[in-house]
Amino acid sequence: MSSSTDPTSAAYAQAVKELGLKKNIAKALEIPDRELTVEIPFRRDNGEIESVVGFRVQHNNTRGPFKGGIRYHEHVDIDEVRSLATLMTWKTSLLDIPYGGGKGGIGVDPRNYSKTELERMSRRFFRAIDPIIGINVDIPAPDVNTNAQVMSWFMDEYSQLHGYSPAIVTGKPLELGGSAGREAATGKGTAVITRETAKKWNIELKNAKVVIQGFGNVGSYAAKFLHEYGCKVIAVSDVTGGLYDPDGLDIDSLFEYNSANKTIDGFDQGKKVTNDELLALECDFLIPAALGSAINEKNVDSLNCKVIVEAANGPVTGSAANKLWDKKIAIIPDILTNAGGVTVSYFEWVQNLQQFKWTENDVNQKLEDKMVNAFNEVYEVKKSKQVPMRIASFMVAIDRVHVAYNLREG
Ligand code: NAD
8 A cells, every 4th residue: 555545654644744743753753663574484284394484573662562463364574564563553652551562473374274383383483583572572462363372372482481471462361361351342442432432423322323344353342332332233244244224233132143153144133235235324333343445435425424433454545534534424543443452452461460360340441441531632632633533543642652752862
């Protein structure tokens, strides 16, 4: 993506301009602190050695240790990892979490490997990045195609070298120091942000019409909490298509059905709609919670919502966002909406360092406070500077890093 169409680069440039940041500082904050590329040799089940390439990019640690996930995907390369690491710096800053930004990955399609092969690959990768990580230095987490099992291997590998160290990764199973509330965190955060948006946009939350694209981890929990807040979730979809009921879907039953079947396909309520039809439904809140670029030049004119709440990463393209601004359809940006996951990851790390477990209620209350504070800060900047919520979010995030950077470097 060129910087003019990539919403993140465009938002960074505009936010820097609005903040009046000097060019040298804007450039300094863009350059990653460190990039590591490693060879990962591991044995296949047939006895042959195979080598793959892995990366860890540490973008900025002005406000705290580097933080960010590790993904396994054939599209992973240094450019993608660098831009995701940068985004993590702004996301942790926006939520005022004492972390910087990092990201990592291996350029493989994990479906081509057995579980034992993935274990050997994962352990070797973690050993290869060991010189630059640490519980107060860089704390990885799960991302696309990695999960609590991969985090357990990472934690075990690191602990063999350095002694028992659950705080080296987050997203672990509960039994190994994972946090209560982590599974629901991103969906819960999305619901909290939607609720706060309703207040500011004067939309009655009770019976507000909500449409959600994607019913995976984020979409299903967002639906569950919004339903609990009294919203009417009129349509949801997954990769198989969507279900629509103007009177509101029975979210509790659908959540259970989806947990058991890993799809909403076959659920016996609602009219079937395609994903394109779903995006065009008249509603108060449209929540894309599946893919990047789901709302783009091709479908943006068909939208019929008041607000888009970006639960997925980058679901609205830059050019679609410009059109929506002209049409006065607000976008609540991903960097704010889906930050619940990294926030509870931070809580997991704090619990590990304290060797103390918080209750789910503790975690949820603290998550709620963090999300509401961040939302209000962004909204104040939006109002005072008359900028979109995305630009206001980047302004809050960049300014916080900038102030800390000046104090340390000045
Ligand atoms: P997931 O794999 O659990 O769920 C993805 C959902 O999207 C599934 O229901 C899938 O069927 C659906 N989907 C896939 N292709 C689709 C298509 N073409 N049309 C409609 N639906 C489709 O993933 P997730 O963890 O829920 O993540 C969703 C998004 O949120 C991603 O963009 C992810 O990067 C972002 N995100 C997730 C977290 C987290 O904590 N899980 C945190 C931050 C951001």
